[in-house]
Amino acid sequence: MIKIKNISKSFNDKSVLRNINGEFDKGKTNLIIGSSGTGKSVLLKCIVGLLHPDTGYAFYDLRNFTDADKDVKSEIRREIGMLFQGGALFDSKNVEENVMFPLDILTKMPYDEKLDRVNFCLKRVGLENVNKKMASEISGGMKKRVGIARAIVNNPNYLFCDEPNSGLDPQTSILIDELILEITHEFNITTIIVTHDMNSVLGIGEKIMFLHKGDKLWEGSNEDITHSGVKELDDFVFINKVMRSLKGTKLV
Amino acid sequence: MKEFGRYMIFLGSLVVRRETFITYYRLVVDECMQIGVKSISLFVLVSTFMGAVTTVQTAFNLVTPLVPRYVISQVVREMTVLELAPTIMAIIFAGKIGSSMAGGLGTMRITEQIDALEVMGINSSSYLVLPKIVASMLMYPLLVIVAGVCSIIGGYLVGTLTGILTPTEYIMGIRSIFNDYTITFALIKSVVFAFLIASISCFKGYYTQGGALEVGIASTEAVTSSVIAVLLADYFLANLLL
Numbered sequence: 001m002i003k004i005k006n007i008s009k010s011f012n013d014k015s016v017l018r019n020i021n022g023e024f025d026k027g028k029t030n031l032i033i034g035s036s037g038t039g040k041s042v043l044l045k046c047i048v049g050l051l052h053p054d055t056g057y058a059f060y061d062l063r064n065f066t067d068a069d070k071d072v073k074s075e076i077r078r079e080i081g082m083l084f085q086g087g088a089l090f091d092s093k094n095v096e097e098n099v100m101f102p103l104d105i106l107t108k109m110p111y112d113e114k115l116d117r118v119n120f121c122l123k124r125v126g127l128e129n130v131n132k133k134m135a136s137e138i139s140g141g142m143k144k145r146v147g148i149a150r151a152i153v154n155n156p157n158y159l160f161c162d163e164p165n166s167g168l169d170p171q172t173s174i175l176i177d178e179l180i181l182e183i184t185h186e187f188n189i190t191t192i193i194v195t196h197d198m199n200s201v202l203g204i205g206e207k208i209m210f211l212h213k214g215d216k217l218w219e220g221s222n223e224d225i226t227h228s229g230v231k232e233l234d235d236f237v238f239i240n241k242v243m244r245s246l247k248g249t250k251l252v
Numbered sequence: 253m254k255e256f257g258r259y260m261i262f263l264g265s266l267v268v269r270r271e272t273f274i275t276y277y278r279l280v281v282d283e284c285m286q287i288g289v290k291s292i293s294l295f296v297l298v299s300t301f302m303g304a305v306t307t308v309q310t311a312f313n314l315v316t317p318l319v320p321r322y323v324i325s326q327v328v329r330e331m332t333v334l335e336l337a338p339t340i341m342a343i344i345f346a347g348k349i350g351s352s353m354a355g356g357l358g359t360m361r362i363t364e365q366i367d368a369l370e371v372m373g374i375n376s377s378s379y380l381v382l383p384k385i386v387a388s389m390l391m392y393p394l395l396v397i398v399a400g401v402c403s404i405i406g407g408y409l410v411g412t413l414t415g416i417l418t419p420t421e422y423i424m425g426i427r428s429i430f431n432d433y434t435i436t437f438a439l440i441k442s443v444v445f446a447f448l449i450a451s452i453s454c455f456k457g458y459y460t461q462g463g464a465l466e467v468g469i470a471s472t473e474a475v476t477s478s479v480i481a482v483l484l485a486d487y488f489l490a491n492l493l494l
Binding site: 048049050070074075077078080082084085086088090091101102104105106136160208 | 268269271275359360363364365367368370371372373374
């Protein structure tokens with residue numbers, strides 16, 4: 001479980017996040033949603049430590065990560081897997097080397113054991129016989145899958161996904177969403193996903209936090225998102241004609 | 253001054269939270285291949301022509317018959333060892349390797365590859381930059397030695413084939429009044445230049461923000477700043493050590 005307390009962040013004089021509190025449950029897909037520029041990615045970066053919040057803390061199973069010393073931070077980071085928006089695969093390495101990289105750096109496993117683990121993870125995300133392909137030789141959807149395989153190869157306790165289906169076609173997006181959901185349940189990990197994709201919100205939003213202009217306005221699940229009573233959230237959810245026509249009906 | 257302060261903090265970050273020795277060893281060997289082995293052909297080509305041109309131009313300027321012909325190769329040797337091989341090659345090195353380092357790190361930054369390393373608990377600056385600096389400091393002096401030898405050979409080939417001076421005169425000039433400290437001085441310079449070029453280029457690339465345009469700007473800034481630093485260091489080292 002990850003808990004955040006009073007997180008605020010400004011860049012120069014521009015306040016991007018204001019006093020964000022919340023809990024992200026273990027074994028569930030926790031979504032941070034909102035329009036572009038509302039501070040979702042900044043919040044995620046504050047939680048994983050890529051940015052230091054101006055105020056507030058992130059707790060990983062009661063361990064204060066934000067104010068932890070470098071050793072404790074390093075230890076917690078070794079329990080984290082992260083899928084980046086563009087995959088963030090290392091250009092100089094092939095698929096196998098990319099997925100094996102966290103094991104090379106963080107463990108002393110023998111090579112054969114590492115290879116077995118890599119093959120297991122690649123198979124788990126539906127990729128086989130692509131081990132020797134370079135990152136530049138695979139499609140966007142495959143990059144995301146390799147990114148997921150790399151994120152889970154070290155058996156993380158926490159999985160972070162920054163817009164996992166951006167730039168993907170709807171069908172591949174749903175496959176990636178379902179894969180993240182399955183992995184979250186299968187390995188009982190705390191997953192936090194930043195997205196503004198309504199298919200993801202309705203499909204895998206077991207717990208949802210809605211941000212609007214740097215403030216947290218609502219928290220709930222995909223089952224009650226359509227009757228939140230929050231105007232800004234309604235504007236976000238019922239943005240198109242199809243969704244508006246379904247207003248008032250139970251979507252999930 | 254603010255930029256200089258950031259640069260010093262960046263250098264400090266390279267030596268904290270390091271990975272294992274074997275990890276660095278592999279990375280340094282890889283970088284040595286990229287920086288050293290893949291640069292040899294360019295260094296050989298440039299330095300050979302540099303030596304050849306120096307011979308022709310020195311001969312052109314020595315119009316008095318009172319100066320013996322072997323002085324031409326003596327001038328070529330001194331210019332090559334003291335300035336052309338370590339300093340002019342440093343500018344080539346900054347253009348080829350410095351821009352490549354800045355561009356590579358800049359691209360890694362904007363495609364979140366550096367963030368990925370940080371999230372894994374790896375000190376990205378130490379992991380990515382330290383091997384490049386170490387490999388540069390190991391390989392650049394070797395490249396300078398190769399460049400020096402090629403420059404003198406280039407001078408020999410052009411000088412003797414065009415009849416500017418005889419092989420005996422050339423060899424005589426190369427061997428006369430030789431102060432071996434100039435070699436030590438050239439190698440000290442090459443280590444300092446390699447450090448400056450690699451660290452400044454990596455610094456510019458590592459802190460790139462934005463997109464492809466900014467990566468290009470970072471590469472250009474890396475070369476410009478490295479060359480200025482090399483020229484300043486050249487002057488101070490000459491004052492200090494000669």
